[in-house]
Amino acid sequence: MSQALGAKPASLLVLLTVMWGLNQVAIKVALGGFPPMLQMGLRSAVAGVLVLLWCFARGVPVFRSGRRFGPGVLTGMLFAMEFALVFFGLTMTTASRSVVFLNTAPFFVAVGAHFWLGDRISPAKAAGLALAFVGIAVAFLDGLSPGTLNTAAGDVLCILAAVFWGGTTLVVKGTSLREAPAEEILLYQLLVSAPLGFGLSVLVGEAGIGPVTTTELVAFLYQGVVVAGASYLAWFWLVRTHSAPLLHAFTFIVPVSGVFFGAVLLGDPVGWRHGIALLLVASGIYLVNRPAPVRRAVPPGA
Template identity: 45%
Template sequence: MPPRPHLDRFAMSLMVLLCAVWGLQQVAIKLANAGISPIWQAGLRSIGATLMVWAWASLRGVRLWSADGTLAPGLVAGLLFAFEFALIFWALEFTNASRGVIFLYMAPFFVAIGAVWLLPHEPMRRAQWVGMALAFAGVVLLFGENLLQPMGRAWVGDLMMVVAAILWAATTLTVKVSPLVRAPVEKTLLYQLGVSAVVLPLLSLAFGEPGVFAPTPAVWASLAFQTVAVAGASYLAWFWLISQYPPTRLSSFSFLTPVMGVLAGGILLGEALTPAVFAALALVGSGIWTANRTVPAAPPNRR
């Protein structure tokens, strides 16, 4: 089946669900950080999810070892994926999460810029740029006050988040423009999880992290949620969406994730839900609607 040019209701509904899961992940990471070092936590998540996706693929009879030209781009995507998460967790040593998220969610713009050259058959319309700008404005409204705080060494973490955003976009585009887009989604995801399962623990050891230092049922439950629901099920769904729909349209939905994270923190952790949260949600929603409005198809070119 050829890729769809627009998002249908199923794709939009699935993206909202994925953003909710990724928003909950922010709460899960906070809870797990109380007992597991950040990069080690990410490595454990990748190890567990690799085993889970491998078992799922085996049960479904997915061919993982066929020579389909995916090895080189798969390893590249895996390294991009691993270093993206390493930078995100490392950046939090210098900047706070609510400040860093502004820079991390520049990723959809990097996807759009890269798509101009790499995906000329999926051109960005003016409405898509305007929609993404509105959605990004919602994220800035939610977290922007942190940009006014004294910087100190925060700029180091901010820069790391920008690089992580570039790596996130590069992973998306690598999948879209390479044979990975035609590979089973389980295989595409296993490249990322398998490489990061090796790289992240090594990075954790290199940085001298203590690893698991205060295990509790809540810590293990949070790690299990990240492993099964996030790195396993939600990423399978995400890579399937990338293979079927324009990534620039899908990326506009990612601005929902930090807002969902704040909402989840308010509901589950009792954190304050200010009017800015709901104003940001309205801005992000209007931006997504603007970016994904369908327009009448252009008449065929009759030369």
């Protein structure tokens, strides 16, 4: 397992986190035509079909090991709970607040990996995580002020979603799934979360898809094709090959990119705090990802 990211994996992570920042805005926009649980189920179903086609076209062997079935279903349930909470949460809070609380996941991963996976938190990594979190707090200083009861409820749901996101990463790292192709890991999550989303939609009595605008349709397809399909394949490939807390440190970029897209697409105000936040986040990522110094042997008699 790599303890420091090279240039290519780090660049891929930056691209993914920027895409995920836009995803929060896309979910909020698509809620205008797609109810939350139905939207979750449909996007998982769309992405699942695309990933299956990808596996067939490229001859990727999936579902060949029965011992991965249990952990696979577990990750699917955790994945479904994460996004059920996010989608419900976004009906009660803003996209900007949601992205802040969802991205507390690195802390749950770091603590879980420390105790369960033996991936110890060094003082430098702890300082990096703390610094990046301060950056997020600065960026959303106004938004983190106490809100209404409904907003607070949505915030709590997004924090719980972060717990499930962190749990998904830990299960992948700590079970036989770490030996599975990235496509198989993603398929377990998509194929489990799709029927759960449809079932929850019926259970809570959602009315079904309403009149859908072109913008809402594009936002939905972005989630299903680009994010839940292509970007998650890349993410789980990285999860299998690199340190979990190190990867999750990069997710602090998501709120910053989410603010940018919120300003461009939704008209959210952006102030000087976000520039400071970017510097803090970048510094935190450097501390977390910095390779340990190589100790040189001291010549005898030196």
